[in-house]
Structures are given as C-alpha cells and as structure tokens.
Amino acid sequence: MVRRWKPVEGTFVEPEAKSRLCVHGHKDPDSGSLAVLVNFRMLGDIADVKNAFTQSDPMTRSQGQIYVEPCEGVDVEPGSLILLLVSVYGLDDAPVAWRRTAVGHLEKHGFERSLLEPCWWLKYRADGAIQNMMLLEVDDFFIGSADADARAWIRHILEDRFRFEKYRDCHAGPVDFAGRR
Numbered sequence: 001m002v003r004r005w006k007p008v009e010g011t012f013v014e015p016e017a018k019s020r021l022c023v024h025g026h027k028d029p030d031s032g033s034l035a036v037l038v039n040f041r042m043l044g045d046i047a048d049v050k051n052a053f054t055q056s057d058p059m060t061r062s063q064g065q066i067y068v069e070p071c072e073g074v075d076v077e078p079g080s081l082i083l084l085l086v087s088v089y090g091l092d093d094a095p096v097a098w099r100r101t102a103v104g105h106l107e108k109h110g111f112e113r114s115l116l117e118p119c120w121w122l123k124y125r126a127d128g129a130i131q132n133m134m135l136l137e138v139d140d141f142f143i144g145s146a147d148a149d150a151r152a153w154i155r156h157i158l159e160d161r162f163r164f165e166k167y168r169d170c171h172a173g174p175v176d177f178a179g180r181r
Contacts, residue, residue: 040130042144043151044170049102050163052139056087056097057104066091095138102136109157123154142170 005015037044049055059066067081076082087094103113106121111134114120123132131150135142141158145151155167 037133037144040133040144040146042130042133042146043148045141045143045145045151045155045167046170047141047143047158047167048165049139049141050165052102052162053087053089053091053094053098055162056094056101058085059087059097061093098139105157105161106134106136 003017003019006018008014008016066084068084070076070080070082074082084091087097091097109123111121111123111132114122117135119136121134121136122130125131125146129146130144131146132154133144134154143151143154145154158164159167
C-alpha cells in the first residue's frame with residue numbers, strides 16, 4: 001500500500017489523504033522483458049545512460065535560446081550567464097527531447113517499435129529472426145542479443161552515441177534495472 005498526501009487546489013486547503021494498492025511489479029514472474037530474453041535464449045545486458053537529458057540532440061525552441069545563471073562552484077565570471085545547447089533536468093521538454101534522441105538513434109539503426117509494448121524495440125536480421133531487442137525505460141536500457149556478434153554490434157552503436165554510467169552483462173550477477181534489482 002502506498003499512501004501520500006495529495007495537494008488540493010486552493011489557498012489554505014488541507015491536503016487529501018490518498019492510498020493506492022501496489023505490488024512489486026519487478027518481482028512478477030510473468031514479467032515480459034526477462035521472460036522474452038530467456039525464451040529466446042538471448043544474451044542480456046543492462047545499460048544506464050549517464051546524465052541522459054544532457055545527451056539529447058541540440059535544442060531548438062520556438063521561444064528562443066535559454067540562458068541560466070550558473071550554480072555555485074561553476075568557474076565563470078560573476079554575473080555570467082550560460083547558454084543551454086541541450087536539454088537539462090528541469091526543463092519541461094527535456095524528457096521528450098531525450099526520448100526523441102534515443103528513439104531516433106534506434107530507428108536510424110533499423111530498430112522497430114513493438115506494436116504490443118511501445119517501450120520495446122526490435123532489430124531483425126534479413127531472415128526475419130530477432131537480432132537484438134531493447135526495453136527502453138527513460139535512461140535505462142534492457143538489451144537482448146541473439147549472439148556475441150549481435151551483442152558487440154549493439155554495444156558499439158550505443159556507445160558510439162551515448163555515455164553510460166554502467167553497461168553490464170545481466171548473466172554475470174545481480175544487476176539493477178530502472179532502480180530495481
């Protein structure tokens with residue numbers, strides 16, 4: 001059970017108690033991503049993009065460029081402003097910019113989005129067999145590869161574009177995906 005205080009609109013209005021029944025979905029034995037990997041006997045990897053929003057494609061904003069005051073510790077002249085060239089955490093359109101960047105990169109390399117699960121991406125070989133599959137959850141990638149060559153290929157195309165905090169073989173021991181073990 002998750003309980004929280006939901007803010008209510010209006011001045012000096014007490015928050016409203018809200019509860020929601022939840023289960024540990026990451027412990028569900030019928031969870032699709034891991035089951036698919038196992039069923040296809042794929043090699044699995046977990047990757048976490050480092051500071052993902054800042055790795056988005058350059059920003060183009062209809063209202064013009066964004067300048068920000070540097071935070072304490074940034075070595076610039078007092079009174080200076082910093083021009084943002086890419087999205088950063090806190091901008092309303094940063095998640096969309098990141099998603100477009102990640103999806104665009106996958107599509108550029110021949111991945112197709114699953115019709116059943118919009119976060120699931122598939123790369124097919126010429127004979128129609130699955131070469132790679134990927135579950136994309138914000139900045140976490142859960143990757144399946146048909147063989148060592150497919151694994152090397154996908155790692156190369158991902159590391160060619162993105163920097164990772166971690167990129168691990170999920171068969172080599174416990175790993176976290178999207179903050180879950």
